[in-house]
Amino acid sequence: RIRSIVRGVGSYLPQRVLTNDELAKTVDTSDEWIQQRVGIKERHIAAEGEFTSDLAVAAARAALDNAGLTPDDIDLIIVATTTPDYTFPAAATLVQMKLGMRHGFAFDLQAVCSGFVYAVTTADSHIKNGLARRVLVIGAETFTRLLDWTDRTTCVLFGDGAGAMILEGVELAEDEPERGILASALRSDGQHWDKLYVDGGPSSTGTAGHVHMQGPEVFRHAVGKITDVVYATLEKSGYTVADLDWFVPHQANKRIIDGAGAKLGLPTEKVVTTVDIHANTSAASVPLALSVAVADGRIKPGDLVMLEAMGGGFTWGASLIRW
Ligand code: ACO
Missing domain, CATH: 3.40.47.10 (Thiolase/Chalcone synthase)
Known part of the structure; x- marks a missing residue:
């Protein structure tokens, strides 16, 4: 293995x-x-x-x-x-x-x-x-x-x-318990492309473009999609929400993070939040949050950590790691 x-x-x-x-x-x-x-x-x-x-x-x-x-x-x-x-x-x-x-x-x-x-x-x-x-x-x-x-x-x-x-x-030896990445789930649905996009690119305008977002629409989809993919990942791995030590979500918005945490039934102290000091850094947000929680000693070897993200496309996904 x-x-x-x-x-x-x-x-x-x-x-x-x-x-x-x-x-x-x-x-x-x-x-x-x-x-x-x-x-x-x-x-x-x-x-x-x-x-x-x-x-x-x-x-x-x-x-x-x-x-x-x-x-x-x-x-x-x-x-x-x-x-x-x-x-x-x-x-x-x-x-x-x-x-x-x-x-x-x-x-x-x-x-x-x-x-x-x-x-x-x-x-x-x-x-x-x-x-x-x-x-x-x-x-x-x-x-x-x-x-x-x-x-x-x-x-x-x-x-x-x-x-x-x-x-x-x-x-891993035969008798060694599972560790590292235990399971992941990825999803996308391109039907939602124009709810969050940049109106530029080499093949369209030849410019870099600017971000456009239908904020309330993104909000409406976020919590359900995030929780779906977290449950899908847990199901593959045989764990439940109660087994999680840490939930490290994409840092877009405190209300989306709180909404997903509440829907999953996670205590707030298990949720790593850095959106207050980093804002939404897109692909950088999850590893930035992870680094903070590892550096301050929250995430330790042996912990069960769920990473999750959702964004433009829409794309969304989760990954479960035994640290
Ligand atoms: N400051 C002050 N007022 C503002 C601002 C601002 N920065 N931005 C919008 N407003 C105003 C609007 O103009 C509007 O005013 P109006 O009623 O006079 O027209 C009012 O606030 C309400 O606007 P809404 O867009 O309806 O505000 P809403 O309560 O939905 O909040 C927000 C907007 C925060 C963007 C919300 O929709 C949201 O959180 N959406 C999720 C989007 C998100 O997190 N995107 C991140 C990227 S996606 C991702 O990574 C998952």
């Missing part, structure tokens, strides 16, 4: 912090409105000239340090991102270059806010199929570059950042 175990995690946030009060000076909003509706207080913004691959490399180095590994030990890099430096090549190959890696392979994965969960699941398949042994899985975004800063319905919601996880294939 080959299983993908977590060797380390790490993250990086750009230095610049933009508070709600600062935002309220340039757009018609308020700290009170933003905190009440989505639970965000502040977000980090990448500096001019700081690209997604730079954020990704900083998070990757932190994860490698955490794991006690070097780039030589990695044979696959997957970068989940919606905001690559260039239309091509993949940000992952730039990360590979910046880490000084000349071996292995690297590619990007695009599932917007669900990107990290999709990438973890893809890494797990590659490990189990013998295509890779140690995978550097990164969620990295300079998402604020897609914002129209005059649109108060979207510009208050997002931030920049990166998080990384190193997965390693280990052969």
